Amino acid sequence: MKVLIVGGGGREHAIAEAVARSSKVTKLYCAPGNAGIAELAECVPITPMEFDKIVAFAKDNAIDLTIVGMDDPLVGGLVDELEKAGLRAFGPRKNAAILEGSKAFSKDLMKKYGIPTASYETFDSAEKALEYLESAKMPIVLKADGLALGKGVLICKNLEEAKAGVKEIMEDHKFGSAGNHMVIEEFMTGREVSVLSFVDGSTYKLMTSAQDHKRAGDGDTGLNTGGMGTFSPSPFYTKEVDEYCREHIYGKTVEAMKAEGREFKGIIYFGLMLTEDGPKVLEYNARFGDPEAQVILPRLKSDLIDICNACIDGTLDDQEVEFEDNAAVCVVLASDGYPVSYEKGKEITGLENFKDKDGYYCFHAGTKFDGDRIVTNGGRVLGVTAKGENLKAARTNAYKATEWVAFENKYMRHDIGKAIDDANE
Numbered sequence: 001m002k003v004l005i006v007g008g009g010g011r012e013h014a015i016a017e018a019v020a021r022s023s024k025v026t027k028l029y030c031a032p033g034n035a036g037i038a039e040l041a042e043c044v045p046i047t048p049m050e051f052d053k054i055v056a057f058a059k060d061n062a063i064d065l066t067i068v069g070m071d072d073p074l075v076g077g078l079v080d081e082l083e084k085a086g087l088r089a090f091g092p093r094k095n096a097a098i099l100e101g102s103k104a105f106s107k108d109l110m111k112k113y114g115i116p117t118a119s120y121e122t123f124d125s126a127e128k129a130l131e132y133l134e135s136a137k138m139p140i141v142l143k144a145d146g147l148a149l150g151k152g153v154l155i156c157k158n159l160e161e162a163k164a165g166v167k168e169i170m171e172d173h174k175f176g177s178a179g180n181h182m183v184i185e186e187f188m189t190g191r192e193v194s195v196l197s198f199v200d201g202s203t204y205k206l207m208t209s210a211q212d213h214k215r216a217g218d219g220d221t222g223l224n225t226g227g228m229g230t231f232s233p234s235p236f237y238t239k240e241v242d243e244y245c246r247e248h249i250y251g252k253t254v255e256a257m258k259a260e261g262r263e264f265k266g267i268i269y270f271g272l273m274l275t276e277d278g279p280k281v282l283e284y285n286a287r288f289g290d291p292e293a294q295v296i297l298p299r300l301k302s303d304l305i306d307i308c309n310a311c312i313d314g315t316l317d318d319q320e321v322e323f324e325d326n327a328a329v330c331v332v333l334a335s336d337g338y339p340v341s342y343e344k345g346k347e348i349t350g351l352e353n354f355k356d357k358d359g360y361y362c363f364h365a366g367t368k369f370d371g372d373r374i375v376t377n378g379g380r381v382l383g384v385t386a387k388g389e390n391l392k393a394a395r396t397n398a399y400k401a402t403e404w405v406a407f408e409n410k411y412m413r414h415d416i417g418k419a420i421d422d423a424n425e
Contacts, residue, residue: 002027003305004058005041006048006078007069008034010332010365010383011290015069015304016040017361018297022305031057035374036351036364036382048073051081058087065090067308071147074266074286075101090308092286096257096264100286103143103183113256115249116280118273120185126170129182133162139187144169146178153224155187190275191236191419192282194292197250197270198307200316201263204254208299208323209237210292211419216339218415225339226380229416231329231391232295236274236419245272245279253284265311294363294383295328329398330385331416332365336409338379346376346408353404359387360401376407391420 003025005012013036019025020040031054033043046053048070058066066082068074068091077094091097098105110117118141123129133140142165144152152175156162169179196207210232216222249270257264269285269292288296297304301322310319335342344366351374354362363385366378384402388394395417402412 001025001064001305002062003029004054004061004063004066005030005033005037005069006054006066006073008032008037008048009070009290010363010380011288011293012069013037013363013365014293014297014361014383015067015288017363018300018304019067022303024303024305029057029061029063034364034377035367035369036362038369048078049076051076051078054078055081055085055087058082059085064088065305065308067091069287071097071100071285071287075147088309088312090266090312092264092266096262096266097286098262099257099264099268099284101147102181103145103283104181106284107183107185109253109256109260110281113252113259115252115256116278118185118188118280118282120183123170123182123184124180126166129166129170129184130163132184133159133166136162136184137186138162141185141187142166142169143183143185144175144178145181145183146175152178188273188275188280188282190273191234193234193237193241193272193274194230194289195237195245195250195270195272196289196292196296197268198311198316198321199254199264199266199268200311200314201258201265202254202314203316204250204268205316205319205321206250207296207321208232209234210289210295211236212289212292213413213416216413218413223339225334227289227291227332228334228413229329229331230289230291230295231327231395231417231420232292232299233327233391235391241274241279245270249279249281265314290365291330291332291363291383294330294361294385296323298328298361298385298387299324299326324387326387326389327391327394328385328387329391329394329417330363330383331398331402331412332380333382333384333402333405333407334380334411335366335376335378336411338411342379343409344376344378345370348374348376348381348405348407350405354401360397361385362401362405376409381407381410391417395420
């Protein structure tokens, strides 16, 4: 079968690597892809929001399955457009992708159906938000309602910071139209854990747990980013936590979406906070996480194509979803200055060191070809992932592998997965 992946980052590279393992796939395309994906797929120069061109390409090339990796085209309705053209697509339709596309929608959904989350209020004017903050408990969390590349969340320690945050989101429009509406919610403390699930509208099947590192600097300092590294599984996602979430969060979310007439088929990413009062939902995403996909998919034993088709057909209950009994750690290699300002076009060397290295991966996030050279083309450049028999071994392997590749202004955090060591002390 012929498969098309929509997107061009580290997540899509991880998806491509998993898809390429399937014996059912005879031809793989990616729009637009990147220099790393080009080793696995034929990259086509179509951007993810060019829906007409994507649909036309899929029809002209008799694509059997399109996997939409990114949030923007999902929220924009690409799956709907593909289905209208009689094409099979993996991912939620527009009316279901709102679960990620609007934080206000997802918070209201959780309140209506009794899904545990932080208390909150929503605002459509800066004036009302500022008025509310005068009597709010600090610290507090401000969230741009729409999509903001994983960066539209501000944690404010005091009233002064909170007021500045409202200005940033709603008046200065730092996150564009995503800040036209805003959610203000209580600040929760505890361990963060990500749990992804495949969903076919009624049935969900969990993937292995993971834990992301959002802040740019060691010790969780600096600005929020799209993610500086991750590990899987999380030692903090215990059997007790799993049982609680299955009863109070996962199934209730799937059923809530169905009850609202927004049947969800694809991937629901549950961002959880393990609080003293039990697990609560921090956020939902409607697709694979990035970089979480880079530690989850390498551990997937089952055929991803079979799973995608089962989600589309509503037969997930009959489909096995198995993961290897090991661990993986991903360290993001970024351009120094990310996420604010950084230089592009720096030559990357050493990529050949990953060839034929079992259990090691170098997922391209922001790269492109410059003649026969591969150069940096983004803030997050590469995701270096390694597996190991346990988390400590995987972390050691991943950091060893970061030394195999080089480019000018290479930057990374040095404490990805340090929580693993802390938990084992």
